[in-house]
Amino acid sequence: MKISDTIIENHGLKKEEYKNIQKILKRDPNILELGVFSAMWNEHCSYKSSRIHLKKLPTKGKQVIQGPGENAGVIDIGDDDAIVFKIESHNHPSYIEPYQGAATGVGGILRDVFTMGARPIALLNSIHFGSPTHPKTKSLLNGVVSGIGGYGNCIGIPTVAGETKFNSTYNENILVNAMAVGHAKKTKIFYSKAKGINKSVVYVGSKTGRDGIHGASMASAEFDENSEEKKPTVQVGDPFTEKLLLEACLELMKDESIISIQDMGAAGLTSSSVEMASKGSLGIELELDKVPCREENMTPYEMMLSESQERMLIILEDGKENHAKKIFKKWDLDFVVIGKTTNTNNLTLKYYNKIVGEIPINALASNAPVYDRKWIKKKIPQNKIDIKKLKKTNLKEALKKILSSPNHSNKSWVTDQYDQMVMCDTAQKSGSDAAIIRIHNKDKAIAVSVDSSANYCKSHPLTGGKQIVCENWRNLISVGAKPLAITNCLNFGNPENKEIMGEFAECIEGIKEACEFLEYPVVSGNVSFYNGTNKKNIYPTPVIGGVGLINKLEKPLNHNFKREKSIIILIGKTFGHLEQSCFLKENYSISEGSPPEVNLLNEKNNGKIVLKLINKNFVLSAHDVSSGGLITTLSEMTINSNLGVKIEKPRKLRNLFEYFFGEDQSRYVLEIDPKNIIQVEEILKNGNIYFEKIGFTQKNFFEIEDEMKMSINELFEINNEWYNSY
Amino acid sequence: MKSSVIVFPGSNCDRDIASALEKMQFKNRMVWHKETSLPKSDLIVIPGGFSYGDYLRSGAIAGKSLIVEEVVKAANSGCLLLGICNGFQILTETGLLKGTLLRNKNLKFINRNVHIKVLNNKTKFSSKYESNQILKMNIAHNEGNYFTSKEHLDELKKNNLIAFKYCDSAGDVTDQSNPNGSIENIAGIYNDKKNILGMMPHPERMVDKMISNTDGVNLFSSLLN
Numbered sequence: 001m002k003i004s005d006t007i008i009e010n011h012g013l014k015k016e017e018y019k020n021i022q023k024i025l026k027r028d029p030n031i032l033e034l035g036v037f038s039a040m041w042n043e044h045c046s047y048k049s050s051r052i053h054l055k056k057l058p059t060k061g062k063q064v065i066q067g068p069g070e071n072a073g074v075i076d077i078g079d080d081d082a083i084v085f086k087i088e089s090h091n092h093p094s095y096i097e098p099y100q101g102a103a104t105g106v107g108g109i110l111r112d113v114f115t116m117g118a119r120p121i122a123l124l125n126s127i128h129f130g131s132p133t134h135p136k137t138k139s140l141l142n143g144v145v146s147g148i149g150g151y152g153n154c155i156g157i158p159t160v161a162g163e164t165k166f167n168s169t170y171n172e173n174i175l176v177n178a179m180a181v182g183h184a185k186k187t188k189i190f191y192s193k194a195k196g197i198n199k200s201v202v203y204v205g206s207k208t209g210r211d212g213i214h215g216a217s218m219a220s221a222e223f224d225e226n227s228e229e230k231k232p233t234v235q236v237g238d239p240f241t242e243k244l245l246l247e248a249c250l251e252l253m254k255d256e257s258i259i260s261i262q263d264m265g266a267a268g269l270t271s272s273s274v275e276m277a278s279k280g281s282l283g284i285e286l287e288l289d290k291v292p293c294r295e296e297n298m299t300p301y302e303m304m305l306s307e308s309q310e311r312m313l314i315i316l317e318d319g320k321e322n323h324a325k326k327i328f329k330k331w332d333l334d335f336v337v338i339g340k341t342t343n344t345n346n347l348t349l350k351y352y353n354k355i356v357g358e359i360p361i362n363a364l365a366s367n368a369p370v371y372d373r374k375w376i377k378k379k380i381p382q383n384k385i386d387i388k389k390l391k392k393t394n395l396k397e398a399l400k401k402i403l404s405s406p407n408h409s410n411k412s413w414v415t416d417q418y419d420q421m422v423m424c425d426t427a428q429k430s431g432s433d434a435a436i437i438r439i440h441n442k443d444k445a446i447a448v449s450v451d452s453s454a455n456y457c458k459s460h461p462l463t464g465g466k467q468i469v470c471e472n473w474r475n476l477i478s479v480g481a482k483p484l485a486i487t488n489c490l491n492f493g494n495p496e497n498k499e500i501m502g503e504f505a506e507c508i509e510g511i512k513e514a515c516e517f518l519e520y521p522v523v524s525g526n527v528s529f530y531n532g533t534n535k536k537n538i539y540p541t542p543v544i545g546g547v548g549l550i551n552k553l554e555k556p557l558n559h560n561f562k563r564e565k566s567i568i569i570l571i572g573k574t575f576g577h578l579e580q581s582c583f584l585k586e587n588y589s590i591s592e593g594s595p596p597e598v599n600l601l602n603e604k605n606n607g608k609i610v611l612k613l614i615n616k617n618f619v620l621s622a623h624d625v626s627s628g629g630l631i632t633t634l635s636e637m638t639i640n641s642n643l644g645v646k647i648e649k650p651r652k653l654r655n656l657f658e659y660f661f662g663e664d665q666s667r668y669v670l671e672i673d674p675k676n677i678i679q680v681e682e683i684l685k686n687g688n689i690y691f692e693k694i695g696f697t698q699k700n701f702f703e704i705e706d707e708m709k710m711s712i713n714e715l716f717e718i719n720n721e722w723y724n725s726y
Numbered sequence: 727m728k729s730s731v732i733v734f735p736g737s738n739c740d741r742d743i744a745s746a747l748e749k750m751q752f753k754n755r756m757v758w759h760k761e762t763s764l765p766k767s768d769l770i771v772i773p774g775g776f777s778y779g780d781y782l783r784s785g786a787i788a789g790k791s792l793i794v795e796e797v798v799k800a801a802n803s804g805c806l807l808l809g810i811c812n813g814f815q816i817l818t819e820t821g822l823l824k825g826t827l828l829r830n831k832n833l834k835f836i837n838r839n840v841h842i843k844v845l846n847n848k849t850k851f852s853s854k855y856e857s858n859q860i861l862k863m864n865i866a867h868n869e870g871n872y873f874t875s876k877e878h879l880d881e882l883k884k885n886n887l888i889a890f891k892y893c894d895s896a897g898d899v900t901d902q903s904n905p906n907g908s909i910e911n912i913a914g915i916y917n918d919k920k921n922i923l924g925m926m927p928h929p930e931r932m933v934d935k936m937i938s939n940t941d942g943v944n945l946f947s948s949l950l951n
Contacts, residue, residue, distance in 0.1 A: 149835050153866070154776040156738020240736050240779025330760075332735065412838075419837045419866040421931050421938070422774075424742045438936065553936065 001031045011038035011214075017369060024363040032301045032349065032357045036364065038214075039267035039305055040274060043529050046368040049495035050527040053508045061521045063484050065189065071112040071263065072182075073523025074189055075485045077549050081439060082186045083446055084118035087126075087179035087489040087545040089528035093234040094176035098143025102127075102176050103151040103237040107309050109180040110155065111263035114246050115312065117190040117253050118182025121423060122437045123152045125162040125178045126450045126489070126543040130171030132406050132726060137166070140174055147237075148178070149417040154239035155246065158426050159418035160435035162450055166406045169454065172533035177489040179545040181448055183439060190253060192262040192272075194280030194315050194341050199259060201273070201284060201339040202321070204328050205245045205311035209294035211235050212268070212307025222494055222530045241310040241333070248331040249312065257320035264311040270304045272313040273339075274347055278365035283344035288351045292334040300351050315341060375501035380460050380594045385579055387657060390588055395631065395660060396708040400718050401586045402628050403635060408582070409722035410639075428556040431640070433478035433624055434548070436556045445553040447481030449546055453627075454539040456595035459580050461503045461540055465510020466598040470665060472546040473518055474624035477607045478668060480557045480614040481548030486515065488525040488544050493537025495529045503540040504529075511542060517600040518607075520546070557614060559623035560641035566620055566697045567677050568645060570630065572606050572667035573690045576658025582628040583661035602666040609687040610668050616683075618676045625667035630694075631660040631704070633669050638702050639719055644712050646703045647695035656707065671697065727950055729754045730767040732797065734788045739774035739811065739930065746930035747771070750946040757793060764796045769806045769949055772797070772813030774866070774928060784827065784869045785812060789819030798822060806850060806949065807922040811867055814914070814924035823917055823924045825874030830867070831907025837866040839938070840905050842890040842913045842927055843897055849920045852889065853951055854944035860897045861890075861941040863927035865905060870926040872908040872915075882915060889914035889923055 001007075008018045011034055021029055021037050029037065043049060059067035065082055066074035072086035090105025106123060113120050127144055130137050145164075152159045157180075212235035252258060260280070262272040269291070277284040288300045294308070316324055321337060328335035342348065347364065349357035402408050412431070420429045427445055428436035434449035451472040457464030469486065476483040488511065493500040515522055531538045578584055579593025613619050621641075625633045638644050650659045672680050677693075684691050695705075703709045729752040733740045740756065747754045755765050764770070777788035788794065794816070801807040801822055809817040817823040830836055839862050844855040855861075874882070882888050890913040894903040904911045906926075914925030929942030 146834070153835055153837075153868075154736070154738075154779065156775060238779070240776060240781070243738065243776075244735055416838050417835045419835070421837065421864050421866065421928075422738060422742065424745065424931055424934065424937055427936055556936070 003028060003031065003034060011035065012042050013038055017041060024360065030357065032304065033359055035301050035305050036270050036357065036359060039270045040364040041368050045267050045271055047527055048369045049371050049373050049529060050504065051370050052372055053505050056508060056512050057522045058512060058516045059521050059523065061485065061519060064521055064523055065186065067523050068525060070191060071115045073485065073487060074116065075523060075547065076186060077444065077446065080185050080187065082184045082189060083181060083547055084113050084116045084184050085179065085181040085487055085545065085547055086112050086524040087177055087487045087543065088526040089489050089491060090176045090178065091174065091491065091528055091531055094144055095174050097234040098140045099147040099150065100234055100236050102144040102147030104235045104309055105176050105178045106148055106151040107237045107239065107242050108265050109178045110157065110242065111265065113180040113182035114249055115190065115261050115263045116184065117188050118184035119250060120157045120180050120182040121425065122181040122435065122448060123157050123159040123178065124448055124450045124545060125159065126452055127162065128165045128167065128170045128175035128541065130166065130174065131168040132166050134171045144176055145414050145417055151237055151239045153419040155243045156422050158420050158422050160420055160426055160437060161430040161448060163452065164411055164414050167454060167539065169539040172536065173531045173538055175491050175531065175541060177543045179450055179487065181547065188253065190258060190261050192260050192276050192279055194260050194276040194282050196259065197282065197341055197343050199318065199341045200316045200321055200337045201286065201341065202314045202316055202324065203291060203311065203334065203336050203338045204314060205333055206238065206241050206308060207292040207294040207334060208298065208303055208306045209308045210298065210302055210306060213302060213305045222532050235307045235309050237309050244331040244333055245310050245312065248328050248333055251327050252324055257317055257324055259315040259317055261312060261314045264313060266307065268305065268307045274361055274364045276313065276315060277341065277347065277361045283342035283346045283348065283361060284339060285342050285348040285350065286339035288349055290336050290338045292336055300349060300356050373495055373501045374498040375505045376498050378461055378502060378506060381592065383592055385584065385590060385593055387578060387655065393587055395656060395704055396710065398583060398587050398657065398661065399631055399635060402582050402632055403715065403719045404721050405586045406722055408628060408632065410719045413723045427553060428479065428558055432558040433475040434481065436479055436550065436553065438553055443552050445550040447476045447479045447548040447550060449475040450543055451475060452541050452543040454541040455580050455591060457507055457542060458539040459593065459595050461506035462510045463595045463598055465507035465542060466514040467595060467665060468542060468544050469511055469514035469518065469520065470598055470603045471626055472544040473520060473607060474668065476546050476548035477611050478559065478622045478624045480611065481550045482611065483520050483546055483548040485521050485523045486544050486546045488522055488542055490525065490527045491531055491538065491541040491543065492529050493532045497537065500537050507540055507542050514600060518604055557619065557622060559621050559637050561637050561643035561645065561671055561697045562620040564643065564697055564699055565674065566671045567674055567693055568695045568697065569670045569672055570667060570692045570694050571610060571670060571689060572602065573664065574630065574659055574662055574667065575664045576655060576662040577664050578658055578662055581661055581663045583657065596663050596665050598665050605687065606666045606668065606689060609684060609689050613670065613680060613683060618672060618680050620671040620673060623669050625669060627663065629661040629663050635702060635715055637669065638712055639716050642712055643697050644699065644701040644703065645695055646698050647705065649705050649707065727752050727769065728767045729769040729771060730757045730765055731771045731773055732757050732759065732793055734759045734777035734791065736777045736779050737773050737775035739928065743771050743773045743810065743930040746933045746946065749933060750950065759791050759793050762792055764800055767805060769808065770797055770800060772809040772816050774811030774813060777812055777816065785815030785819040788816045794820055801922055804921055808851065809924040810928055810930065811926055814926055815869060817922065817924045822922055823915060824878050825872055827869045828871040828873050829869050830871050835868045836905055839864050840927065841893050841895050841903065843893045843899065845888045845891055846886045849916060850949060851923045851945055852948055854948040858897065860893060862939055863929065863941055864931045864938060865927050867926055870906040870908065872912045874909060879909065885918065887916045888912055889916055890925060
């Protein structure tokens, strides 16, 4: 077949990139080789637009065992225990085929974690839909939620936390980010780096079908009105087979048979074989006629580009083939030696003993294109909003608007569809600031949370990037965990647009500054560009997944009030920042202005002291103050506890809306037993922490002195109203 | 007391039930579905999960597997047999328990804590509970909507074979407290001889205060009696 311009374009390759391929091969590629290049050089696999920025992120720390670059990040949680985790996007497939797109997103991220020798112990997700009134939203929401549940429930790993958000920016391009967390022995971590020549390369798992061909290239382009036609590029998931694959891999990992192992994710057999060889500075030879196929007459091209799910590539130690085969047969899985490592530094593809493709590994992996794309800085928006000029409202009405809005309403209709308890180590489920998962048969536990703030990031990406790391950090602190490390999923629009590229570069800069200051390194992550349809880009949406450690779990700390007459303390200064707030958005549809300022020093100091108070058992309940401000935080602490609160008006005279709805950062609300208050105040004063005693808990009513009084039941009903009528 | 937990490909509550049994001092063994004989056991448990991916129909393929023939033999000779969630579905597929489990009324997977009431506390599975005791237990299923014929339902009632019913926190058996549409709020049933119990709620998830509560403990301690 002659490689025409159309074929090149259909493979998502630019003309210059094609010329580069000719130069590397010193000849024209055949169609199979062109396919392999396109699979490795697309944005999704090569990180060509993001690489130079990602390099700036802090990835080291004494808790880090493995940073970015492997299947997942690995951190040390003491003793013999390590936590393996990563987040990944499956946005494009989920928009085209929501159930399978979301399900295979979960399947893919689970494989990244158990490939490293970890048993997955928790799943999280961050899902973003368009406006609830958009005609597609309802079916996308249903499909995605049942897809996430369908996969996680079947494989038997609890889905413990997440966020479900709505914003018209995602009308034509939803976001589905899935995070998996696993537990491994520190001494038994498996990597993808190949070692040694003439070692058996083994294919295990499901058979290869024609599904998902060019999935990674599809995820590296914008959508247009014909996106529906891309359905065949979406993979089909089978959680049952994945469960078998998980158990079989973990069984084989008990001894010393495996040299290296890599899951077949995006760009399937191509990227797994190339990555293993590239990391080991070796060559790899595959005999494609040996690949187990689901369909007849599959061509080498289709085999190399298929993204069929539930498959792994393993390089075995000499003489371990029969032992390994026995295990995979026990679990009724395919097991075939399909190739070997070589010293040629080439990817050599054979089909019935004939070489059908040969490409230098370096050209595909470490020497793939890297672009320093043009980008521009964004200034902090200067348009000030004068709230005195807005139509009058009152605290109660404004709060009702927020609590009944799609973004703040009760989400149990989502979480009830996920098995959150299987494995019997979920000490705290979703609905709190962070979920808590106990390490099996031990006293210690990890806390996990995923967060995003697209509105803040759109308004000022640098601040937004910082803010979201801080919010994630606060969420872990609020359940009494010491934050250890993060994974990030960077969802952005078209990087060829310099404004979008600027959003990316500056969000990364913000994430970097916050992570460095808080000593909260990035150990894994994923970039998803080209989120948009017909040149309309989504808001920049970096999603942060954080993991923290609770050394000794005695009683999980949540944000529900515990008893009457406790003293309520607000940690951190309230300036009354209303721009970009939920208050303005839900009450006046105003989404202008700048995000709240982030003061990293306050963030760190406040967090450390709150953690100290929690560790001394002085805190009955804790909640970080975020979207919706102080009053929303307090109402959330009330709704699930059946205990209300009476809050005094601020002593210094100021605008009540600014005080109660302002979204200033670094703040926490703590419930303190009066008998401990003197000690608590002393610790706060010694730590130079700004705090206010703002009221106390009471039965039956949610009350702001002289301003509003609502029954808890009313709050509960308002919070549950939206979905029941959706 | 010796127990055996049957593990099918796709079982996913096997570790949970094994931990609960061991915590309750059972001497437990895991039995892989390809084994053809059962170790000597006083109690056999078929755990929850998605045996064989729940393809065809929940529990249908497991119901025809080799080891299940042995389970049926053992149960018919009086061995105690507990099927939880997918295990309950498998027991109805084998015919050891009558009736069937349809899709939940709302057509969605449901995971949450619900209240159930102990209807019969005079069996080997329930003697440590009070009569009409209200328990809070976790459910996690797609097909938990129990259905059976009028005749069988009458039989269940007449012979006191309904083990648990879904109820509200006050113990009232109402439509609102029925999570999945089960006929007469049935959450679990016995066979005629009361040596077999099938139930949708997960007692093995309710043996640890840190995680949930201890409402499942007495089911296991009843068996130890």
